[in-house]
Amino acid sequence: MLTTALKPNEIVTEVRVPVLARGTGAAYAKHPHPASGYAVVGVAAVVAVSGGKCQRAAIGITGVAGKAYRATAVEQALVGKPLDEASVANAAAHAADGADPQGDLYASGQFRAHLATVYTKRAVLQAASRAK
Numbered sequence: 001m002l003t004t005a006l007k008p009n010e011i012v013t014e015v016r017v018p019v020l021a022r023g024t025g026a027a028y029a030k031h032p033h034p035a036s037g038y039a040v041v042g043v044a045a046v047v048a049v050s051g052g053k054c055q056r057a058a059i060g061i062t063g064v065a066g067k068a069y070r071a072t073a074v075e076q077a078l079v080g081k082p083l084d085e086a087s088v089a090n091a092a093a094h095a096a097d098g099a100d101p102q103g104d105l106y107a108s109g110q111f112r113a114h115l116a117t118v119y120t121k122r123a124v125l126q127a128a129s130r131a132k
Helices: 072-078 085-092 109-131
Strands: 022-034 039-050 055-062
Touching: 022 072, 022 109, 039 109, 055 109, 072 085, 072 109, 085 109
Parallel strands: none
Antiparallel strands: 022 039, 039 055
C-alpha cells in the first residue's frame, strides 16, 4: 500500500486522459476515511448512453478486496437498461460479486461490500447525468 511500481531511476513525465465521446459520462465516488481522507471504498464509473439506455459501462472498485477490480456483473446488468434509480440500484447490488471483501479496524468486509453497492449507485447515476 502507498507504494509505486516505478523504479528509483524513473519518473512520470506525462499522463494522457482521452476525451470522452459524446453521450459518455464519468464519475468517481468514495467513502473517505475520517482520519486520512483516503478512500475506504472508491468507485469509478464510465457509461455511454444512447436512446435513453446504457450502451456501455465500465466500473472499477477499490478498497473492497485485496486489489482493485472491475465490477463486470454491474456492467453487464446496466447494458441495455435505462439509467434510472431502479435499474442502477438493481445493477449496483452486484458490486461485490466475486470479490473477497477484506476488513480492518475501521470497516469490516461486510461494511465494505455495502459501501461498494452504495457508491457504485452514486457514481453510475452521476456519470449518467454527465452523459446527457
